[in-house]
Structure formats: structure tokens, C-alpha cells
Amino acid sequence: MTGLTVYRSNALMSIRSRFDATRDLVMPANLAYAEAMVGMWHSGLPQVTLVPSSATDAQVWPVMSAVGTRIHDTSDDNCPINTGWSYVGGNHGYNIGCQITVTAHRKTAADVGSRWTDGTRTFTLLAVTNANSLLFGNPYTIVDGIAQGVRARPAAPLTHVAGATNRTTVPITSVTPDVQIRPATHSHVVTVELDGRPVPDGRSTGQELRIRESYVIPSYRGMIDTAQANVGTPIATIMARIPSLCRIDNLYRWSTGGLLVTQTVTALDRFTLNAGVTQSSALTAPAGGSRRQFVPNVGVAGGLNWSAWATIDTLATLTDFTPAVLRDPTMPVASMTQWAVTSAGAQQWGIAVGLLPIDDGQPETRVRYTTAKSWFVSSSLKKNYPQLVWGRTLQAGQSVTGTAYRRYLAPPSAATEIVVSTGDHDFVIIERVGTVAQARMAAPTLAYRRLITAGPTNLTVPERVPTDGIPYQVPVSPGYGLWRAELDQASPQPLPGATYGVGSYFLPLAGKTQTTTWTGAFQRLLLYPVYLAEATPVDRVCVEVTTAGTGVLRHGVYAHDPTTGRPASGGPIADFGTLAVNTIGVKESTLGAPVLLPAGWHWYGIVWQVTGTTPPTVRTSGVGSATVLNLGTSAAAMSGDRFGYEVAGVAGTLGAVTLGGVHQFPTPRVAYRRA
Incomplete structure (x- = not known):
């Protein structure tokens, strides 16, 4: 499946997305949880659940059948605020x-x-x-x-x-x-959109589900005074008349990249605020298993070493991560990785949770307002509580805003290597327990971006993201880092067609066409430069066979290496698989998971394989690729048509390449479908 599948019945929703090659993740959402707040629980889906990708809609909705494996209880994970003496809001009074x-x-x-x-x-x-x-x-x-x-x-x-x-x-x-x-809130307003459209009851598909809510918390003093001034009138009937403490605005964003939660607390009266934006109960352990957690920038606290895989099931006391236990006291705790493991230590499912360094979540802001604690873990529930602020006094009209991420992780995983995007900002997060001489995090969507340290970091990475991933090493365990990926200049205007809408096809190179027979091209990987104004997710790729031949055409895309002007020598961004050429017509590769074509230049590659008896003829472009092409040390190759580079002897799947020169085969007419 691609994107999200959203099931809805009134206030109850389940959100389904891809987890790994064979399983999907199903997460609950409830627009009318305790006191009408948005919550992450409903009776038909008591926990976040893994299901086979083959599971039908009827097996997961409206009630999760026995086909699922429960991995995480999120029934108490929507986050209230704390006034210094009581939690309130969310599902709390x-x-x-x-x-x-x-x-x-x-x-x-x-x-x-x-x-x-x-x-x-x-x-x-x-x-x-x-x-x-x-x-x-x-x-x-x-x-x-x-x-x-x-x-x-x-x-x-x-x-x-x-x-x-x-x-x-x-x-x-x-x-x-x-x-x-209870009640302790009023004036609750909630809206739901999937890719900017209202979500009806039933089944819908899209890329991003947004749930916005706002509500008002009355002051406790106002509640008591109003009750005393209105004897005989139930408080629940006059909540709007009670003087207010603050307003809460929450935005929940579900996508294939996980869940983002943004919370803004606006004071309507003077009070002291503790707030965490999100919180996370411990993962559900498999039978006989346990939960292990790593926290960057933290040493020993609560009797556990959080720089290694701390077995949180043994945590005996509520544990605060204060500046005293931080390796770098100027960098408050910003994230954690947790895994549920078997009795033998084998990973089953994981989660990464953290606060992003934007708005009041920036380290230089948090370090001022989390001197008592920047994060804590309860001993009873083994639950994580990030803290955006702790003990910050707000005057009426002041507000605090933070954004948190939650990402479920599939095994096997030697490291947490994720990109978290808010729409305005992209962040790279690496967390790794254990040493490694040379590792590389894939990040094709961030090629050429500058990496700027934005949180607790002890890893060294390049100033800019290379096309073949972000190299790093961990000579002394653990290694961790949080970086903001920035463009050096303003992004170009979006490319027409490529950004029209999900499910629409587009041509990266438009113009008149011709046909070209693949004579002499057997097992020669032909690479063509392609430019996209913005990164574009695709789930189908088409070429057209105009005269049948033998064998297959295999195709895919490679990154661009700006230092050479040629295709990157590492493996491809994606191998689209093979297309049969024994019949004519448009041939389409349907991808198991969407591929994100990077912004800027990349290289489309195609190779005729398997049987070289009869070369097929394909539809090709009648216009050039309009780019500089390095011919090598001799000018001889300028005498004929030149369209790209080639690699000889490619008989199987696409891998690392050693370029063998330039070729004369015109660019195939390629169409993509936007995911």
C-alpha cells in the first residue's frame, strides 16, 4: 500500500500505513475521547497494532480481528498540561x-x-x-x-x-x-482533513491526515468562585462563564513518516506551566520479553545506564533527566529510542520519540526553562514524559509552542536513522548504541542540503548531504546527532504536472517523439539526465514498446554526483524492476513502496537484459536533455548524437556503476505516476 488508509465512523478513526515489506501499522484516533478531547485510543483498536499487509479492510475495521499483533498502548498518550500542582486538559481534570x-x-x-x-x-x-x-x-x-x-x-x-x-x-x-x-475544559472545536479534504465516514486514502483541536481550560480559582456564586447550578452547565486559565491548540499530523504533534498553550491568566507536547507509554513487550531504551546525551540516572540499552522494566523509581546527568548540560534531552525485544534480545518493534528544535523546542530556549528536568520516566508505567518547559511562568497573552515526533521502527535495526519533516523544516536524527567504523544513512530527499547541528550531537557528518547518503562513524559508543537540513538558496518553482495531484501521471521530459531500436544495447545500462524542480514521490513508471522483442527492459534511477557531473557511483536510488518486451504497448512498473525522486538532477537508467536475440523498439524523445555532457579526454565523441553515459555488462539487478563512456541512444519517453 502507499500513503495512508483512513477508516472513520463518526468520532472513531483508524489510520493504516506501511510498516515493512510484509506488515502494515494501524493506529487509533478518537475525536471524542475523555471529555471530547482528541485521543489515541478507541474500543475497536485498543492498541497500535501490526497486521499483515494482506489483511483486508474487514479484518482491521471497525474492530481489529485476531490477525493483528498489539505493540503499543497509546490510550493515555495525548498530552495535558501541568499547572505546577495539577495536570489538566487532554483527558485530565x-x-x-x-x-x-x-x-x-x-x-x-x-x-x-x-x-x-x-x-x-x-x-x-x-x-x-x-x-x-x-x-x-x-x-x-x-x-x-x-x-x-x-x-x-x-x-x-x-x-x-x-x-x-x-x-x-x-x-x-x-x-x-x-x-x-470533570469537566475541566470547554469550547472544544475539532476539524479533520485528509490531504486538505474533509474525511467522510468509511474508507479514504491519502498522504497526510490532519486533526486540529482547540479548547479552553478554566482556572481552578474561577471554578470554585463561580460554583460558590451560582449555588444550585451544576458547574458543567456554566463552564463558559468561568474565568479562563489558558487555551490549548493541538495539531496532529499522521503520514507515512509517523505522527507529528504540535501544541500551543496560550495563557489567559497568569500561571506556571509545565508542558511536554507528547508523552509515550512503554511499548508492549512480547511474551517473556522486555523493553530497552537509549537516551542520547544521558549517562546514569535512576540506577540505569541510558547510554546503553537500559532495560526499563527494572526501573525502580521515577527518574528525572536533570542537567546533572547530561553529558552536555547545555543540550536538554530531546529524544529517545525504545525497542521491545524477546527474551533472547531479538528486536520485535521499536519507537523513536522526541521534541523538534523549533519554536520553544530550540535547545537555547529549553535550557532556560527545563533546569529542574528536561525529561522524566515513571517507574510505574515506564512512561516517557518529554518536557518543553518546566516551571515557566506565563503572563496573560503569552504562549508556548512545541512540536514532537513519534516514529515506529521495524527490525532489524542497528541504528535509528530517520528524517523528520514538518513541511517547513527537515531534521536528520541518528541514534546508535555500539561502535561502527563506517556507516551511511540514506537520505536521497536531502541531497546537497547543509547540515546544521540543532540538538545533542557527538557525531561528525559532512557539511552537506552527499548523494549516496550521510557518512558517519561511532568510534566510542554511543553515537547520536540532531541536525537541521537547510537549502542554500530559495527552492525553484514547483514543476507543472509533477505536482498536480496524487494518482496523476507526468512526463519529466515533454516534446516530440520518435522510436529507437535497442540494436547493440544488450546488457548496456544507458543513463539519462533528468531534472525535477522538487522532490516527487512516485509509485508507477511507464515506458512504451513500439516493436516487440525478446528479453526484458530493467530500469531505475541513480543519484547525481555534482562533483563529477555524472551519475553517482553507488547503488541506485531505486531499481524499478523489469518490463516484458514481447508485446507492444505501454509497459508499467508498479512499485511495492513509493520512491521519492530527488529535487534537482538525477539519472534514469534502462538496460535490455535476459535474451538478446531480437532488440525491442521503444518510444523515445525527439528532443535533447539540454544539459552539459562530459565527453572525456577526446573530442571524437562530439561527431554524433550523445545522450548520456553507459555501463557495460549489466545482466541482473542494478548496483554500483563504473561508467564506460557516452552513448547514442535517445532518451526513452518515461512517465511517472505521483504517489
């Missing part, structure tokens, strides 16, 4: 309510908002939960002009102060403290 069980208390909605005291503190009745249960809100205090809830259970039976109709004293023989008070 202020957690300073007291639930008191009183059999047949006889209080009613008319008593909501009334005040009660234990002799020291005043508690506010916020809800009559049922005939035997009452929910009280704790008092608040003002510290440095900021309201803070008080986490304290009643010390004595609650006697009436004001507002109640039923003034019977409330015993405290059965009190549950720290209960979340």
Missing part, C-alpha cells in the same frame, strides 16, 4: 477533588456550590455524584499572585458554612482524595 462516600446523604443539585469546613479549610460541593457520593473541591491559595489548589483531605467532618439547602454534616469516614474534577 484538576486532580484535587475529594470524593466522599455517604450512604443516603439526601443532598441534591440545589446544594451544589455550597461551602463546608473541617474547622480549618473551606471545601466547595461541586457535584452530587449519586445518592451515596459527593464530590468536593479543595480550597485554593494565592502564591505570588498565582492561584494554586491545595492538596489536602478534610481533617474533620464537614459542617455547613453557606449556601446549602440540606445542611446535614458530612462525615469523612470514607474519603477518596486527589480525584479528578
